[in-house]
Amino acid sequence: MAESEEQQLEQVPEEETGPSVNYKPPAEKTIDEIAKTDAEDESLRKYKEQLLGNIEERVFWPNDPNKVILRKMSIVCDGRPDKEIDLGDKGQLKDMKxxxxxxxxxRIMITFNVQREIVAGLRFTNRISKGPFKNKEEYMVGSYGPKKEVHEYKSPEETFPGGLGLRGEYKVKSLFTDDDKNxxxxxxxxxxxKKDWKD
Incomplete structure (x- = not known):
């Protein structure tokens, strides 16, 4: 978001998807395919095991077919309690303020789990609007292998805008996707x- 009243929120076309980068995601491979590649190389096998953990144990929530399970989003400010949204509670999402x-x-923190397969190029995008002003924040979250423990991603530190003209209510549309834009x-x-904290 803008850091001062002089730095107004910029207009961002709705169809814009981020910076122009000549990045092409690699072909998707399953964990089984990765494990079988160079299986005779003992040191490479151990390295893969270290990265991926026990590949036999990769489905931790069998009733959930998803590879990525988003748990919560938090706004983290030094010296303040984290403000959280439970991303598993679909009923509260639109009403959360x-x-x-x-x-x-x-910083914005996302906590999530990964199961079943490796997920590549996770990306978190916020489209922010207030009246005619629009802005977009996009964060590369990274690639992760399955594990039961929760993963945490924290965005770089930013500053909420200030000044009379920039106070007020902003609408935020958040989107979490992978390399294939799923x-x-x-x-x-x-x-x-607001001018000061409201607990």
Whole structure:
């Protein structure tokens, strides 16, 4: 988001998908295919095991067919309790509203689990709007192998905008995708920037 009243939110076309990069995602391979490649090389086998863990144990929530299970999104500010959205509770997502203080430094944290297969190129995007102003934040979350323990991603530190013209309510449309642009979860929420914290 903009850092001061002078740095207004920029107009971002809705169809824009991020910076132009000549990146092509690699062909998707299953864990079984990766394990079988160079299986006779003992040191490579051990290295893969170290990276992937026990490949026989990779389905931890058998009733959930998804590879990525999003748990929660938090706004993390030093000296403040984290403000959280439970991403598993579809009923609360659209009605969730965070109150934050102008000029405060923050990070967005996403917690999630991965099961079944490796997921590549996870990406988290926020489209932010307030009246005619629009902005887009896009974060590369990375690639992960399955494990029962939760993964945490924290965005780089940013600053909420400040000044009378930039206070108020912002609508945020969030999207979590993978390398193949598969939609893992889309949700909407609101952010209200105030002169001081509201607990």
């Amino acid at each position: 965070f109150y934050v203080k102008e000029g405060a430094k923050y 939609e893992i979860l889309a949700w909407e929420w609101k952010l209200e920037i």
